[in-house]
Amino acid sequence: MNELWQRYQDWLYYHAALGLYLDVSRMRFEASLLASLEPRFVRAFQEMDALEKGAIANPDENRMVGHYWLRAPELAPTAELQRAIVAGIEQIEAFVQKIHSGALHPPLAPKFTDILSIGIGGSALGPQFVAGALAPQKPPLGIHFIDNTDPAGIDRVLDGLKDRLGRTLVLVTSKSGGTPEAHNGMVEVQHAYQVQGLDFGRHALAITMPNSRLDSLARSQNWLERFAMFDWVGGRTSELSAVGLLPAALQGIDIRAMLAGARQMDEATRLASIRGNPAALLAMSWYYGSDGRGSKDMVVLPYKDSLLLFSRYLQQLVMESLGKEKDRDGQLVRQGIAVYGNKGSTDQHAYVQQLREGVPNFFLTFIEVLEDRQGPSIELEPGVTSGDYLSGLLQGTRQALYENRRDSITLTISRVDPRSVGAIIALYERAVGFYGSLVNINAYDQPGVEAGKKAAASILELQKRILQVLQSSAQPMPLATLAQKAGTPEQIEAIYKIVRHLEANRRGVALAGDRSRPDSLLVSVG
């Protein structure tokens, strides 16, 4: 036991100004791991240094990677970029001030009361996480999200806002300005405004790259404002750009404190020393925990309800960054680390049974928050509060898992506030960057996402062709004939699924026959 206590102290990282602790002592690596990883870390530190100085760190997309400059504009490689970053933050603050004061208000109401944020992936996950973590109980504007092209999901959000659309500020966020889900959400919301006879342009603003499709639309329709996203900030590292800062500031969250926390963490993670650098310690622990090849999953358990979405946020940050087929030399490596988790102790009554006793294919990250709540707690029994339970459950789970050879990392923050949230975002951004170097992959591109997008687009093309074929034929026809006539016999299964979906949505397509035998079905349009 005392050995473990010693190991705890030997490996403990503490950031005094941030009140943040990182404990990797329950990862069972030998001290020799440090020496063996040293050369890789030397390269990782050098690459990170070059990245921060403006190298093309994302060669596949020929881009710089500059999210660290967002909180230290003076480090951006040109004066023009430095000015653009500073001006971007000032634009947000000036705009938010006008919204909060009512100087800028909707045509038919004295103030905006709600935000409807439309976006997906990096254009949604950060704002969702931060809203959950930091929005005050009574924010100046309440936030709602459309982060999918699910019609029922869109209806649910719009129904909830039905009586308040006239007081809602619509944020359309898309770096590329061409992501279908975000575009569809925008068109659906625009329609809802039309139905209510409201002027959408007087409610909408765009957060996107200058001259994107979305930017042009916002300009041509004279939307309230356009906020620039930078080419050199990836979607999954954009929380501390306008993507995250604007909705946060609108909700009354102190964005300067978020930036300051991130900046402090960036300073700490610039240190070229594994032991003294919390992001390097994390990357080393992940490397150890997953054998440097993703052999184990990363379970993230924040013991704090407000951090519930941190694991989902990290899922994109880690998996989109590290999940790569080839390394930077073109070798097949199939890298990645799977991330999942919700929150403790809730998950203890869901899947922790398997973690303790089942397949040992994971390592954990506990996120601990020292401050239980603002204000005093009642005692449930003499000397014991709800927060003591939560703390005890975290300790107990960590111990029980360790005893059964399940490793864990524990990240401890004093409280959930804008500074600590900025700091943990920065910590994980840096750890992901280091890990990419350790395993020699480009952590900043996402080529794999394109395949699914292209396939979806070709299905929609196929749907149009099928409808043409059906409309030009008076007779019901078997699927095989339909596929033949569409010129894509090999796509028969996709065609079957398209017509089944159209029929289910009363889109004028009818199917007749035995549904358990799709090849018996006759398709027609009514």
Ligand SMILES: O=P(O)(O)OC[C@H]1O[C@](O)(CO)[C@@H](O)[C@@H]1O
């Ligand atoms: O902000 P955009 O361009 O709409 O992209 C949304 C998301 O889509 C992705 O490009 C993946 O398809 C993510 O990297 C990104 O965060």
